[in-house]
Amino acid sequence: MYAAGDYVVCPGHGVGQVFDVEVKEVGGSSISFYIVKVIANGMTIMIPLDSKDGIRVLAQNAEIEQVFCLLSDHDITVDTSTWNRRHREYLAKIKTGSLIEIADVLRSLFLLKHRKALSFGERKMLELCKELLVKEIAISQGSEELCVSGRIEECFQ
Numbered sequence: 001m002y003a004a005g006d007y008v009v010c011p012g013h014g015v016g017q018v019f020d021v022e023v024k025e026v027g028g029s030s031i032s033f034y035i036v037k038v039i040a041n042g043m044t045i046m047i048p049l050d051s052k053d054g055i056r057v058l059a060q061n062a063e064i065e066q067v068f069c070l071l072s073d074h075d076i077t078v079d080t081s082t083w084n085r086r087h088r089e090y091l092a093k094i095k096t097g098s099l100i101e102i103a104d105v106l107r108s109l110f111l112l113k114h115r116k117a118l119s120f121g122e123r124k125m126l127e128l129c130k131e132l133l134v135k136e137i138a139i140s141q142g143s144e145e146l147c148v149s150g151r152i153e154e155c156f157q
Contacts, residue, residue, distance in 0.1 A: 008055040011097025013038045015135045058140040059099045067103040071155035078111045110156050
């Protein structure tokens with residue numbers, strides 16, 4: 001159970017802060033919701049307390065180090081299928097909320113960017129992945145976002 005003030009990750013939205021827990025009447029029954037304010041855009045979302053996929057805790061140092069190891073490993077085959085197919089696959093990974101999956105999408109897009117020009121949608125997705133990673137890692141480790149962003153960039157030098 002999360003308390004007001006706790007930082008959590010909302011898959012697809014990024015890091016948010018639990019603002020409150022409210023009970024709402026839905027379909028004749030009372031359901032408790034976390035009220036979470038997403039840090040990146042200020043959006044407020046309601047997530048049922050009993051939701052398994054709704055929110056998760058911030059990544060710990062071990063998972064963050066896995067992310068940087070993954071980003072530094074460029075010995076992979078980049079998917080060269082059509083853009084819309086890649087987009088669907090990447091979007092599914094982002095929606096899991098897993099830091100590792102998001103890092104995998106970021107790595108794929110960065111490596112693809114060195115082979116060819118990215119489409120507008122791919123550039124936006126690359127920016128989204130980077131922003132999601134930077135925000136979560138910075139808050140989790142108490143670091144500056146610029147430092148985390150620079151560390152991610154170094155993985156692709």
